[in-house]
Amino acid sequence: MIPEKEDLKSNYNVPNLERGLQIIELLATHPKGLTLTEIIQTLDVTKSSAFRITNTLIFKNYLQKNETSKKITLSRKLLTLGISSMNEQSIVELSIDIMRALRDELKESVMLGVVLGQTGTILEQVSSSFPVKLYVEQGTHFHLHSSVGGKSILAFMPEEDAKPIIDGISFTKLTKNTIISKKTFKEELLQVRQKGYAIDNGEDIQGIHCIGAPIFNEYGYPVACLWITAPHGRLPHEEFEAKGKIILRYALEISLKLGYIAR
Incomplete structure (x- = not known):
């Protein structure tokens, strides 16, 4: 039996991966970048979760952060x-x-x-x-x-x-x-x-x-x-x-x- 779409979502989705993709999609619409606070407010995610995910993506070079403006943007x-x-x-x-x-x-x-x-x-x-x-x-x-x-x-x-x-x-x-x-x-x-x-x-x-x-x-x-x-x-x-x-x-x-x- 092929699982229904809702069953696939509930059984196989990875919350942090999903949030990470949401952050990437959000930043794709803001080429000048957003601060961590702005990301949290827009996506309604917890500060600790957003902090861990963005730092992981920065470490892996998918995002970059301007230390002066604190803006986070998509990387090269x-x-x-x-x-x-x-x-x-x-x-x-x-x-x-x-x-x-x-x-x-x-x-x-x-x-x-x-x-x-x-x-x-x-x-x-x-x-x-x-x-x-x-x-x-x-x-x-x-x-x-x-x-x-x-x-x-x-x-x-x-x-x-x-x-x-x-x-x-x-x-x-x-x-x-x-x-x-x-x-x-x-x-x-x-x-x-x-x-x-x-x-x-x-x-x-x-x-x-x-x-x-x-x-x-x-x-x-x-x-x-x-x-x-x-x-x-x-x-x-x-x-x-x-x-x-x-x-x-x-x-x-x-x-x-x-x-x-x-x-």
Whole structure:
């Protein structure tokens, strides 16, 4: 006999796990965070229970706490899980037509990628209309310190999310132009933030240039990057600024589709 739904709930639910999920769901609707007191008042849970559960989730890196404001928010770990799921279902679907339009305007290969943990991943690409092009398989990983994908996303991440990722980068030298210093990399991120777009000056593959801009979700969080890639002869330094502004415009179109409100 198959147990009724009510029997399953009464026999198999774990109260603290259920409360933990309620706290996560609550914080998902409050991106700026809530204090422990606010969580207790909203969910009507005891102080001791809420304290134990939130501290366990903080210890396991699912939540994070700002010691100044005492606000508790979802961590990068949970955001990563959410982004991973969202990528497959919506970012590519919402981006593909815009990627094709960008390819048609600039004629170069267009890539869409995300940062997951300490590496980047290619989600989708639209190939160049030129006979000579760079082709990359979906799911291919890319280095964060030498790519426009890594630079664009890290430059606009909150400091508390970006710092542990940057601290974990090994800064491996891939070409003569690769940034191999954390200090120089941080200076590069400041420039990316000022311009709105990032440059790969043959830092990942010698002779290949890339220009990319971040894509933001409804909370203004950088969830992906849109970029073009081409041989340096077709994408010379003197064209970086003009084409960077074009890519920035297309990336904003995708962001708006994701619910981002431009400021």
